[in-house]
Amino acid sequence: MNRRRSSIIDPLLTVLTWVGTLVMFTPIAWMILTSFKTEEDAVSYPPKLFFSPTLDHYRRIFENDFASFATVSILVTVISTAIVIVLAVPAAFALTVRPVPKWRDVLFFFISTKMMPIAAGIVPIYLVARAFDLLNTSTVLVIVYTSMNLPLAIWMIRSFMVEIPRDVFDAVAVDGAGRIREMVQIIVPLIKPGLASTALLCAIFAWNEFFLAVNLTTTVSTLPVFLQKFLSFGKLYTAQVAAVATLINIPVVIAGWLAQKSLTRGLTFGAVK
Amino acid sequence: MRMKIMTSISLPDRSRATRPSGRLAKGWWDRLPLLPALVFVILVTQLPFVITLYYSLQRWNLVSTNAPRFVWFRNFVNAATDATFLKAVVNTGVMTFSIVVASVLVGGLLAAGLNREFRGRTIARTLAITPFFIMPVAAALFWKTGIFDPTFGILGWITDEIGIGRINWISQYPKLTIIIITTWQWSAFALLILLAGMQSFPTEVAEAAEVDGASRLYVFRRLMLPHLRPFIELTGLLVAMYVLENFAAIAILTNGGPAYSTTNLSYYVYLEAFSAFDLGRASAFGMISLAIAMALTIPMLRVVSGIFKEGGRA
Numbered sequence: 001m002n003r004r005r006s007s008i009i010d011p012l013l014t015v016l017t018w019v020g021t022l023v024m025f026t027p028i029a030w031m032i033l034t035s036f037k038t039e040e041d042a043v044s045y046p047p048k049l050f051f052s053p054t055l056d057h058y059r060r061i062f063e064n065d066f067a068s069f070a071t072v073s074i075l076v077t078v079i080s081t082a083i084v085i086v087l088a089v090p091a092a093f094a095l096t097v098r099p100v101p102k103w104r105d106v107l108f109f110f111i112s113t114k115m116m117p118i119a120a121g122i123v124p125i126y127l128v129a130r131a132f133d134l135l136n137t138s139t140v141l142v143i144v145y146t147s148m149n150l151p152l153a154i155w156m157i158r159s160f161m162v163e164i165p166r167d168v169f170d171a172v173a174v175d176g177a178g179r180i181r182e183m184v185q186i187i188v189p190l191i192k193p194g195l196a197s198t199a200l201l202c203a204i205f206a207w208n209e210f211f212l213a214v215n216l217t218t219t220v221s222t223l224p225v226f227l228q229k230f231l232s233f234g235k236l237y238t239a240q241v242a243a244v245a246t247l248i249n250i251p252v253v254i255a256g257w258l259a260q261k262s263l264t265r266g267l268t269f270g271a272v273k
Numbered sequence: 274m275r276m277k278i279m280t281s282i283s284l285p286d287r288s289r290a291t292r293p294s295g296r297l298a299k300g301w302w303d304r305l306p307l308l309p310a311l312v313f314v315i316l317v318t319q320l321p322f323v324i325t326l327y328y329s330l331q332r333w334n335l336v337s338t339n340a341p342r343f344v345w346f347r348n349f350v351n352a353a354t355d356a357t358f359l360k361a362v363v364n365t366g367v368m369t370f371s372i373v374v375a376s377v378l379v380g381g382l383l384a385a386g387l388n389r390e391f392r393g394r395t396i397a398r399t400l401a402i403t404p405f406f407i408m409p410v411a412a413a414l415f416w417k418t419g420i421f422d423p424t425f426g427i428l429g430w431i432t433d434e435i436g437i438g439r440i441n442w443i444s445q446y447p448k449l450t451i452i453i454i455t456t457w458q459w460s461a462f463a464l465l466i467l468l469a470g471m472q473s474f475p476t477e478v479a480e481a482a483e484v485d486g487a488s489r490l491y492v493f494r495r496l497m498l499p500h501l502r503p504f505i506e507l508t509g510l511l512v513a514m515y516v517l518e519n520f521a522a523i524a525i526l527t528n529g530g531p532a533y534s535t536t537n538l539s540y541y542v543y544l545e546a547f548s549a550f551d552l553g554r555a556s557a558f559g560m561i562s563l564a565i566a567m568a569l570t571i572p573m574l575r576v577v578s579g580i581f582k583e584g585g586r587a
Contacts, residue, residue, distance in 0.1 A: 010389070010391075013386060013389065014386075014389070014391045017383070017386030017387060017391070017397060018393075018397060020379075020382065020386060020401070021383065021387075021397045021401045022400075024383070024401045024403075024457070024461065025400040025401065025403060025404075027404070027415070027457065028407065030419060031415045034415075034419055042419075045424075046434075047430050087310040087313060088310060090305075090307070090309070091306060091307045091309070091310035093306050094303065094304065094306040094307035100303050100304050100307060101300075106311070108574075108578075110314065113314055114514065115514050115567065115570040116318070116322065116563055116566060116567065117518045117538070117539055117559075117562050117566045118518065119518060119520075119538065119542040119543065120321075120322055120325055120559035120560060120562055120563035120566075121321030121322050121324075121325055121559070122321075122543070122546060122559070123324075123325055123328060123546050123552050123555055123559065124321040124324035124325055124328065125321050127552075128321075146317075147316075147317035147318050148318070150310050150313060150314050154310060179306075204406060207408065208408040208410075210409060210521040210524070211520045211539070211543075215543065215546075215547060223408070224408060224409075224410040224411075227408075227411055227414055228410060228414075228525065230414060231414070237418070238418045238419050238422075238425060241415060241418050242419060244411075245408075245411035245414060245415050248408060248411060249406070249407050252406045252407070252408065253403055253406045253407070255406070256402070256403070256405070256406035257399060257403075260399070260402075263402075263465060264465050267465065267511070268507060268511065271507060271577070272470065272507065273469070
């Protein structure tokens with residue numbers, strides 16, 4: 001009896017799950033679809049599901065200063081992520097493999113910095129950046145994004161290091177390897193996939209960040225600031241907006257899909273695996 | 274467990290025998306790998322708070338000709354009587370709370386649906402989590418032009434078709450639009466964590482209960498929900514932590530309006546600092562939002578710190 005009832009419920013639940021999933025994805029699908037429409041088709045009533053697609057908007061993206069913003073975005077994302085990894089690996093090492101005294105307090109200090117709204121620090125950050133002539137440069141974004149992502153990276157990398165079997169370290173002891181060699185030649189290769197997911201996650205956060213970018217930079221800035229400028233263009237640009245939005249989301253969505261396996265761990269500071 | 278093993282590892286260190294010894298030097302040598310990251314984070318994210326505290330005690334407006342002047346707690350006292358500021362506090366509370374609850378609910382339902390065997394499950398999961406990766410500015414911009422827009426948006430067409438008529442979402446229900454779009458992104462995040470939680474649920478327990486004649490609903494309520502509790506708390510904490518600072522959606526969709534109805538604390542600090550150029554007030558508001566954020570998240574962190582200490586449950 002139990003089985004018969006569930007044989008009706010199960011397909012129903014599957015259908016409901018698909019409906020929910022599609023509702024979640026519809027805005028994205030609609031965005032992609034709109035990006036291939038002409039502006040007239042994009043605002044037609046009723047909305048058109050079938051139309052003759054055009055690549056015009058993708059061609060037009062590069063007409064204005066998109067390329068320079070994209071370059072800054074790529075530079076800032078890549079450099080800040082690289083620095084994050086270079087700083088986070090030794091830090092995680094000192095908190096896991098060879099733990100310093102009070103390592104637990106240090107870890108909780110790192111996580112607590114993520115709970116503090118950055119808005120509370122924006123005025124001094126702005127003024128210091130101005131004093132050092134760093135406003136409207138990629139350097140200032142690299143600095144703030146590095147510190148923004150460091151706590152997350154340290155927690156995430158630490159969670160991968162904790163999983164290294166103990167025997168490895170015993171072997172190292174026998175081998176008598178120095179600390180730096182131990183870190184670079186033994187630990188890093190073991191957690192390479194973890195480092196890759198950590199880097200991808202940090203890259204996503206840097207790529208998407210808006211608050212700091214819009215307050216510290218204007219013309220030499222990242223893509224979110226570029227996108228914001230579309231606001232002043234008015235409604236006739238729905239399809240153009242969709243094309244730009246689609247294009248700049250391709251890298252992060254791919255990064256997210258690639259990092260899927262370790263994503264949960266990263267987003268929860270290593271708490272959930 | 275494993276962490277204890279880690280802490281107790283101590284290796285004979287031959288490389289250090291030749292180094293100038295002494296306990297102090299050794300201590301710093303151990304701490305050295307940690308220092309760059311620690312110093313960096315303190316300098317860039319913690320020091321500004323201290324400076325903000327100092328600024329918040331001053332009357333300092335960039336557009337006025339008066340030099341900055343020390344006024345003690347005047348800015349804080351003024352904040353208490355500033356109707357807009359109080360509105361921003363309430364807005365932050367209402368929006369954060371609604372987004373957290375809605376994200377956990379939507380994400381939890383989706384996770385429950387995806388935590389079953391069916392064809393195309395991996396694809397469904399991948400599609401359902403995608404909204405989380407979308408750049409918030411891009412999401413807000415497209416929702417504004419392509420979805421919420423009363424004449425050209427798809428939502429306007431849908432509501433027209435079902436006979437509610439064309440709703441101008443952004444001007445009629447500004448808070449709700451912010452809540453909807455932010456929930457859309459963060460429920461994908463909640464889905465990820467809650468699904469991981471559900472997958473770590475021991476299936477033998479559920480099977481045993483079903484053999485004993487327990488209904489599915491019973492298994493879910495009495496076994497799954499208690500198991501999920503720490504995951505739900507963690508999700509709540511993390512969503513609250515990020516959504517307290519919700520900025521992109523507000524800046525793009527509503528600019529904090531109409532009549533400050535969608536201005537949250539972060540956005541108000543931004544307005545005071547970069548539109549009104551009142552750095553003293555902006556700093557005081559920043560300090561208050563810092564205090565509120567800590568008051569909310571630190572107790573929650575304590576609740577979930579068990580999960581962190583165990584270093585993963587799954």
